[in-house]
Amino acid sequence: MDRHREGEPTTGCPRTRRKVNVSEAIIGRQSIRAFDPTRPVTDDLILALLDIAARAPSGSNIQPWHVYVVRGDRQKKITAVCSERFLGGDExxxxxxxxxxxxxxxxxxxxxxxxxxxxxxxxxxxxDTKAVQDYRVTNYQFFGAPVALFFTIDRDMELGSWLDYGMFLQSLMLAARDNGLETCPQAAFCPYYDSVMPLLEAPEEQMLVCAMSVGYPVAAALINTFRTSRLSADSFTQFVD
Ligand SMILES: Cc1cc2nc3c(=O)[nH]c(=O)nc-3n(C[C@H](O)[C@H](O)[C@H](O)COP(=O)(O)O)c2cc1C
Structure with missing residues (x-):
């Protein structure tokens, strides 16, 4: 795929085949917490998904996102450091x-x-604090996902850019689904940003927004059957005309 650089306009979507419609992708998305660690996700696919997500709108098109793709030893290191802190009672x-x-x-x-x-x-x-802790620590193991994404923002950006960021993240999660992948956005790493950011080699002027586990789901995993509720639109909407 041709890569575009700062200042070069992109003309449209990367070459990926559409497999689910937008409504299906939104309604079917759920946080996945058991991934198949043996099924890797290629660099090309990660970049293709990020290219799609980058079509998300942002105020004045400032595109305030920075993404760190983490796998292998660095991912293991982040797991080790954050798990140790978490299990040691460091909040x-x-x-x-x-x-x-x-x-x-x-x-x-x-x-x-x-x-x-x-x-x-x-x-x-x-x-059962032990069982709760055993479950919660799986956050830091990225739920078995072969790829972890970390998202940062320049710390001088304002609230509007955080709105933009949310749209980028949802777009990414939907693009992932379109390619058979699933995701879990994770704020669990944020309390340990002071360990994570140096491991990402992220500069001081950036702050950690959240992480995201990405991979192919384990279909048989009980935890992946968890479906959260939603309020119906009429309960949070007022027609004021
Ligand atoms: C920014 C963000 C951070 C989140 N952080 C975590 C997390 O650290 N661990 C986790 O298991 N789920 C996390 N979640 C998932 C939420 O719990 C989940 O989105 C919510 O319960 C709704 O469920 P659903 O995603 O399955 O629809 C996060 C979601 C968002 C949007």
Missing amino acids: GDAEYHYYPKNWRQPYIGRRRETGFGLYGLLGIEKS
């Missing part, structure tokens, strides 16, 4: 707050529903 300290400082309804209820749903499916009692 870390993310550079930005993903969640509200004070949880309240309705958000805490939705969060609990998701957590209880997942743990319930896996037969994990919330009070």
Whole structure:
């Protein structure tokens, strides 16, 4: 595939065959937490997916994303460092707050529903701290995914660029599905950014937005059957005309 560089316009989509329609890709997407570690994802495919995602809109087309593709020894190193910190009880300290400082309804209820749903499916009692920890540490093993993506943003970018980033990430997850791949976006690495960013060789002026595990799902894995609920549109929409 021809690669385009800064300042060179791209004329359209890379050459990938469309296999699912957009609505199917959106509705069928779910966070996957068991990947087949033996099925690699090629560089060309990763770049093709990122080329598609990069067609996401951004204010004034400033395209505020930086992506680090991590595999092999570097991925193992990140797993080792973050797992050790997590298992050692080090909660870390993310550079930005993903969640509200004070949880309240309705958000805490939705969060609990998701957590209880997942743990319930896996037969994990919330009070079983060992089982909870054993599950949670699989985040740092990228759920077995052969590829980890890390996303950073220049720290002088404003909130608008974070909006842009979300569109880029969703576009990437949908493009992945179109190619038989699945994903799990992960904020779990953010508290350990001070370990992760040097391992990415990311410059000081960037901050970690999140990570994403990417790969082929293990179809038979129970955890991959977990399907979260959604509110219906009429519950959060007002027609004010
Ligand atoms: C930015 C972002 C960060 C997330 N971080 C994590 C994470 O660290 N670990 C995890 O298991 N899931 C993570 N998730 C997945 C959410 O839990 C999931 O999207 C939500 O429960 C809805 O489920 P679904 O993705 O299956 O539709 C993250 C999702 C987003 C969008």
